[in-house]
Amino acid sequence: MIVTGSAGLIGSEAVRHYDRQGWNVIGIDNNMRRVFFGSDGDTAWQRDRLQRDCSAYRHASIDIRDRRAIFDLFAEIRPDAVVHCAAQPSHDLAATIPFDDFEVNAVGTLNLLEATRRYAAEAPFIFTSTNKVYGDGPNGIPLVEHDTRYDFDVPYHAEGIAENFPIDQTKHSLFGASKVAADVMVQEYGRYFDMNTVCFRGGCLTGAGHSGAQLHGYLSYIFKAAAEDRPYTIFGYKGKQVRDQIHSKDVISAFDAFIAAPRAGAVYNLGGGKANSVSILESIDRIGQLSGRTLTWTLSDHNRIGDHIVYYTDLTRFRSDYPDWRLTMSINDIFDEFARVSFSSRSAA
Template identity: 35%
Template sequence: MTGPVLITGGSGFIGSNLADSLLSEGREVLVLDNLSRPGVGQNLDWLQANHGPRVHALRADLRDEAALREATRDASAVIHLAAQTAVTTSLADPLDDFEVNARGTINLLEAVRATGRRVPVLFASTNKVYGCLEALPMAEAADRHLPADERLRANGIAEDQPLDFRTPYGCSKGVADQYVLDYARSYGLPAAVLRMSCIYGPRQFGTEDQGWVAHFLIRALQGEPISVYGDGKQVRDVLHVADAVAAYRTVLANIDALSGRAFNLGGGPRNAVSLLSVLREIERIVDRRLPVTHGDWRQGDQHWFVADTARLTQATGWQARIGWREGLADLASWLRAHRVRISEPMSEPAPVPKRVRA
């Protein structure tokens, strides 16, 4: 490949880890980010300090079509991670959520199409495209909800699960998911979708609304109370960011064979954890009981979601390698070592400048 890899949301948690992986091999990366999320400016500073002039930064928003045309002009590939990421925010402002996630993705796809080149596009989708899964008969164990179907417990939810968009966030990400796949079909764009479960790891600035694993750890390390919405028995398959980066890179490397396909990306049944089980493990890490309060269930929450990642494994050989306890200890070590101060988000994105070199 020639030209930089464009990573939208490249200063974010997954984006900065992915950028670091590419930059460490001598690639050039164009980071497009509006820097509106708390902490991401620190990630960009870290990338620039470690990789110097091979990091190209463009502070811009997905709604700025001119900026996207500038960003894609020389790109050798696009990894589209930028998004409005919280269900709660989407419920408060569904129009903004749509403009960023749905319209912003079409803006990006059109910018890529306008290059006249076959530029690969990978899109970060979500397990929320499968809805709340309330039709699944469920059982309840001591610390977790489980599907009654033993096959689902063993394998997880596969990509043939019907799509069922719920909440504005689920709708906007689901629309974007389908547009990316259709641009592969309609325009021959080499594009694929990764429907992610809960990704966690270093450089994550988790909040109550998004990034719950890191949020729990940050609160615990700071000695602050933790709020759990629902009974805490909801289950997710968590995936360390190093494994997520490996998945993106292997799909990109095989994009000609994988174009037009969607893949689940999560930790799978071996890394299926309830919120209560994660809280117990954090108590072991910090060596004290955690003050935990419970609130009502939040709209759109899934009682249980575990990804079946067999399609991705069969297509590429990828599999999750870092167990959740090992990964949680790794994140705790990073948080302790860095003592990262999360700055307040900026009130609004700044005007789009020319491309800035480190």
């Protein structure tokens, strides 16, 4: 198996999971997250842990934009499955590095798809896409404002955003656009070449293994800010913007389900659903309850371009196709895990 972005949140969870299952896992990761986000985004610690803990793991510090290196690796390994998690993940940062963003997200994905077609055409190809393929379209849904959050105010979105939500005629951010290009290409390789490809359009994928930074991974970063007494900035929408959270373990179990019964050109929204949704104000309050600490925060009037006001995932399609899949980590479980890791490690220091 090949896992790209192997030292990131989902990639590292995948490496550990499949190593335990007895797969030989080759991880591709050149720590571009540190280049994108500085020391907060550095994943070297996770890479070192994988090399220490996973007996059959092999690390390859390859840039997925390097087509020759990717082709050479795939020709050597001929993987039984590909889990593609590597990305430039920030829609704010993309505007300052448009070529890097598109080349990593779109061209890098094309390199991996073509390498898979040439050297491992039967292998399931899993792509971690994003809900940002829908752009700011969800912001056009009528909303109701509550004390601590906004919510959808129409019955046909009571369960969240489904896969038939339109992706065009909307503002995506450059990051969203590059991920759309990759998403559509993954679908096309599945449909045109009859390959077993899937796009998982993720909401907030989270867990204590995340190297959260201000521009990506808000739940991880907000815990980091609270633990280290950093001031936190909320970007717009009164702090009432809502996201659903899905733990990396539950993401990997969805990957498992697809690998066991793959399809050609599949598309699924993947998140925690309404039950695992939380606003930033609610997050701050919950962190205070768990830690006894008061986070210092300010509210900026400027929301992030293309950002969602409310987004949570309608899981109906995936649950219909894979009825044995279940969410195992509730929103409270996720917060409790972050609290244990963030505040116990600080106390020990």
